[in-house]
Amino acid sequence: MTKHRPVPASLDDPLYYLENMDILVAWVSDHHCDLLTAQERDRLTAFAGLDSGPRALLTRMVMRTGELFRIDKLRYPELPVPEAEALDVLVQDNWLDTAPDLYLDDLFRLFTLAELRPVFMPWLQAQGYAKTVRKAHMREALAASFSDPRPLRDWLAEDDHPPGVVQLQDMALFDRVRLMFFGNLRQSWTDFVLVELGIQQFEPVPFTPESRAFQLRSDVDCYLQMHQCRERLDNGEPAAEVWPAVPPPVSNPWLTSRRERLLLELGRQADRQGEQELALQVWGASQHREARLKQLRLLERMKRFDQAWRLACQWQATELSDAEAQGLDRLLKRLAAKVGAHKPVAVDNPELAEFALALPRSETGTVERAALTHLSTDEAPVFYTENTLINALFGLLCWPVIFRPLPGAFFHPFHTGPVDLLRDDFVARRQQAFEERFSLLETRAYRQVILETFRQKQGIANPFVVWPVLDEALLTLALDCIPARHLQALFRRLLNNIREHRSGFPDLIRFVPDAPDPEQRYEMIEVKGPGDRLQDHQIRWLHFFARQGIPAWVCYVRWQGSGDRA
Template sequence: MLAPLDPSLYYLTNFHRALDWIDERYADLLDAEEARFIADFRALPLASRALLVRLVMRKGPHFRAGKLSYAEIGDIPSAAAPLLALGWLDDACPLTLEELLPLLLKDELLARFRDDLPRGALKKAELYEHLHAYHDQVQPFAGWYPGLDPLYTLVATPLCDRLRLLFFGNLQQDWSEFVLADLGIFRYESVPFTADSRAFRRRDDLEAYIHLWNAAVRFDSGEPIDELLAELGDFRSDNPYLQERHGRLLYRMAYQLEREGQLDAALALYRRTAAGGSRQRQIRVLERLQRIEEAHALARSALAAPESDSELQLVERALTRLVRQLGLSKQKPSKPTPPLRIDLELPRPDVNVEFAVQAVLHEDEAPVHYVENALVCSLFGLLCWEVIFTPLPGAFFHPFQAGPSDLNRSDFVSRRAQAFAARLALLDSDAYRAAMRATHAAKFGIISPFVHWELLDENLLEQALHCLPAAHLKLWFERLLADPKANRAGMPDLIQFWPGEARYRMIEVKGPGDRLQDNQKRWLAFCAEHSMPVEVCYVRWADDVAESA
């Protein structure tokens, strides 16, 4: 166990905590290099450990010794010597001219290449173009510029990234999470961890994640998709976490091919992924390929068993086109009851249109709140907090998770079906109010994928519990559970409460030229179906009306 360190070494303490966590939970997955790194790191002098962690947490990989100054570390060359001996730092890394230039001050650069540059002021970024004679040279920093302070290149980055991946289960998060949590900027729910609380069960899982991550980075940088697919091969994993990541990557590649007009290739790739939305994209591509009968058959299949409300809406729209193209008899679709309409003519404001409407409609006895998607999601998050943070296998694997890792997976709800049903059953009595108040008091400020603490103060919570019928809450929550990812968006912008009458209305605001989006139409149709009070407010600016008169 590490002895307590000086507070100035908080970052080193946190790194040791991460290594201890990895040792405890992933020792069986470590390769020889990683295990040796952990052992060697713990044996290093304090200053050397601190310097390495400082560099790991900075943007690199090249660092000039003269620009490294840490009071708690002291002499940088002395701290660096053991790291150089272990090969974790390199002080003779070959550099191209392009790599060299960002490491020099402009005055240093001009002094070094004075005889090769034209007279007159040049921006630093322009200097490279004038140094043609050096473009092909590769040599260490000391060879480029003798006499300057040493340059250290961090060689251990890939190894430290693998350790970071083992700790967080992803490469999006970094070591700053420790600091933000220590400062109280982020607060995370405490979830008990068991032996199966791991993102990776085998070494192959770790390697597969890195393989997918590198492919995604290269895809984002514009590398050819056919080359990336060849390297990915016939990817298979029994780890749902990895299989989902692979499916999302294939979907992104297919969508890019579709945008580029490579429709056959896009169709083949959409058919390889189970990512949400891929079936609807197949229908669209088949239609563009004029394979109308195939598109129609797939659309009919999707209509019979839609994966989500979003897919159903898009498939119904596609079927209208496909039926017309095939000359089939049309079935007149049922149109949802349009919501009530509010028309306002307002002076052009200095704030968003939603806040302008809020100010106009607000009354002391009927307050209006700008809530958009946040209120309904927050109330759901309060009622179902314990279910969301249940430590199921593969859901939580480190202490800095805002929510379960399977939140957007298709089996998120089914894995917790009984527990969600039990919490929603509280809405059949008055018990839900006490449950939500207790969670609000006990968990306030702790990060949740559903609860928006910056909005849901005690006053708004009490107004909502008083004015929103439990039956409406239950319907909203059931809709959220039908598709947690898609249905967390599209809700009306404003809500108005009449506490004296225990009633409410929701208001979607549309400024000039703004139209209802698909997810908003779905929520409005759902509310209309269940007789919930929702209205759409259309705003015109008074000066536009005056000009057109």
């Protein structure tokens, strides 16, 4: 394993993308060597051994879409050698095939209408097509009669000098390398190779064999199999045909979460395609939190009210996020009437605290800024923080937990946060570590920890911290005014559903440091202008604040003289 931390290339270097590609390939070769076959290791060694010109051209081709390329379209002036010379090396070393078989779709993707018309017009005219037939219609007309692949020279036999076409030979290997580096195939090569990574600072996370998501080559194969299933769904294949290709349940927790998401999407597709029984089967096999509600709603649409009611009542006894509880509550109310049961007792949500302001119309600023200017005083300053302040306090307190090197959390040194952040088991895998950090809130230690982390980690990427909106004075004021009990309640709710609860915080926060009651030294204020209304996730936060005794208001603003109010 390499001991040094790789340093990304500078954009000042015209071959910066090659240097970043070298970093990527070297990282996978070092950290995932045991997951590669001997042949794959040899090919990566051969890649590293190429001169910069051929290696850069090969990198450019790997980064592009598809595996087929016209030689006359490969123009990269930054190469240190002519393209033809680099191509000769790549052909000689078997990186490229100079005589690939092409399907009709390949031909139409690579060549223009003007280039194809002389080849196919005699046949088309014999079938009654006009000379002005468009390219798409030409391809459709030819599809049935020209379905077999053939070399380019057979397609363009009448052209004395057809432009050459080459095909990449090792794209499957490069895709495997990309997967092991990123941890997914959603990200393209350009997400790393063409990015100026040096402009961002990353938390150094130890990368050990134990922290890898892929422990076995079969893990990589399983992911690739699931990716193929997802591509087939995206290409419109019937869900019933894709379902048998889905891998069985696996013991790898990280792969399990990917499989749950695949099943969620497969169920969606089955439902859309009228395969309702299959959708129920697939969603029933998935532990994804969204699958449960979708299963119940489908049962309701199928008028299987008794079955839906039994499942809903079982689900109600489990731990739910606010959004799940809200969706389930609405469903149970509808189902109760269908099965002759009593409607569930409505949640007694507290009244929201509100006040109204009539302000001069702002010509340039927002309604939030107008309210801030009006409400802020020297004794009670107001800040526009929305979703940033509470998230940042959490991120700073829990920094070592967020960047804990667990399997499947980090794949390379350039992550802005753990890739499992929004997974259902993110908290469960770190529960004890979070509890240890929250225990600091029971003493005065948390203040020093947060401020020291702010100073030491300044500018380092963290998914909860937006550095440009923070300064030490704001953090200190927040720590002076927000009780530790409130912070703990806010942080625990945040962890209940990070995807949902990272947003929805009120726009403004007002600090009142000299207030006699320590729990009233701040208040959060959601501002709504004319025509605006509270969204569901904002309402859920406001109800939570009220239940916890956290001071919060909804401020309805109208412009003076307009009579409008939200």
